[in-house]
Amino acid sequence: MRIVITCIVMSLVVAGSFLLFETSHQSNSSEVVRNHHLPAVSIPVVAELRVSNGKRSEGPSLITARRDSLLKLTVVSDTEDELHVHGYDRHVHLPAGVAATTELVLDKAGRFEVELHKAHTTLTVIEVQPR
Numbered sequence: 001m002r003i004v005i006t007c008i009v010m011s012l013v014v015a016g017s018f019l020l021f022e023t024s025h026q027s028n029s030s031e032v033v034r035n036h037h038l039p040a041v042s043i044p045v046v047a048e049l050r051v052s053n054g055k056r057s058e059g060p061s062l063i064t065a066r067r068d069s070l071l072k073l074t075v076v077s078d079t080e081d082e083l084h085v086h087g088y089d090r091h092v093h094l095p096a097g098v099a100a101t102t103e104l105v106l107d108k109a110g111r112f113e114v115e116l117h118k119a120h121t122t123l124t125v126i127e128v129q130p131r
Helices: 003-019
Strands: 045-052 055-058 063-064 069-077 081-086 090-093 101-104 110-116 121-129
Touching: 045 063, 045 121, 055 121, 063 069, 069 081, 069 090, 069 121, 081 101, 090 101
Parallel strands: 045 069, 063 121
Antiparallel strands: 045 055, 069 101, 081 090, 081 110, 110 121
């Protein structure tokens, strides 16, 4: 009986996570990736950015998530540079033309810039909201 109840609860959690997860996916400069209703089973917030001539050419200008979410950020740059996520002190080498992915547990609430060091450009902002 305990196994049946466990299976039912897990099914409800998984089904609920799909209903509560919200992602806005557009292709313009005001694009926003949102994850406001994070369920008990954490679904990663996924964002992909493309950089051309030292500036964001594709991807969200703002990424929002709840505190303790997992962010999976992938960046492809046409030139070699270094990605820096402020507030988390994460540095990622970006080889030219190659996708570089980093994963962060967003354990600090606030707004954090994601920038290119060589180009001195802010690519996006991560807005982490308290639970």
